[in-house]
Amino acid sequence: MAAPRTTSPHTETVLLGNTAVPILWRPSSRARRLSVRIDPKRQAVIVSYPPAFPKQRALLFLQNQSHWITSRLTLLTQAPLFAPNSIIPICGIPHTIVHHPHARGGAWLENTTLVVTGEEDFIGRRVADFLKKHAHTILGQELRTLAQRSELHPSRLDIRDTSSRWGSCSSSGRIMLSWRLVMAAHPVQHYLIAHELAHLKHMNHSPAFWTLVDTLTPHRRQAEAWLKQHGNQLLSAR
The missing domain is CATH 3.30.2010.10 (Metalloproteases ("zincins"), catalytic domain)
Known part of the structure; x- marks a missing residue:
């Protein structure tokens, strides 16, 4: 599969294991390699990559890291909630x-x-x-x-x-x-x-x-x- 052709960030839901995970793709001409991090506020995965990076390789990397990604996102659901009786x-x-x-x-x-x-x-x-x-x-x-x-x-x-x-x-x-x-x-x-x-x-x-x-x-x-x-x-x- 070809690399994403858009020059602006875009969001996509990807199935990692049995979990639907929001992915924010961020192509960047300054990026030299693929990088993945968890955004606690959005509770999403942010993937930065060079514009020519093959998307299939990025998806394969996410699948290989699916346990780490989903476990980190699960932890975020335990974050303190600013609500009555919390x-x-x-x-x-x-x-x-x-x-x-x-x-x-x-x-x-x-x-x-x-x-x-x-x-x-x-x-x-x-x-x-x-x-x-x-x-x-x-x-x-x-x-x-x-x-x-x-x-x-x-x-x-x-x-x-x-x-x-x-x-x-x-x-x-x-x-x-x-x-x-x-x-x-x-x-x-x-x-x-x-x-x-x-x-x-x-x-x-x-x-x-x-x-x-x-x-x-x-x-x-x-x-x-x-x-x-x-x-x-x-x-x-x-």
Whole structure:
């Protein structure tokens, strides 16, 4: 079968084993090889490839990776749901969403309860808004503490909504963190903040970079293992 001839992304449902999987094909003149990743927000598979790459080879690769793909998509269905009576983690601690439709004030914490007010149709947005604000407070304080201890100071901190990565560090010293990180436990937060701070000194993943990370946090191995197993679920929380 010939390679896809369109120059723009397009979506197709492909049967992998017994599961119908949405595939977003992304031809790119900059791509040198086929690459496959799971998009937690779309709960779909994104396939990037050179325009001349044979589609039959791409489909065969997807079939060979069907167990991994379908298992990852299944995990995403277990992602936290921002709805009444759902349980979501905040700093790694389970909290129950309790809806008070006639109250006002947005959302707030009461022990292990997240109280959300207003119309039910807006609960998801109110929970997300609360978590974003909470992330600015919690992650910002953690960043300032670790920056002072390490003497590695970013030019600024941005809290954003990302679906494929937890953070980044620009050459100008700007650190970006996903607000969804506030749902993870403290060791995971600490590791990812240390990771981005280390990039202020090493804009790579060299041995020197990892040595610096390990001096900044004792949680790297624990956090990496946790993120590998649970990270996509938090990135797809909705």
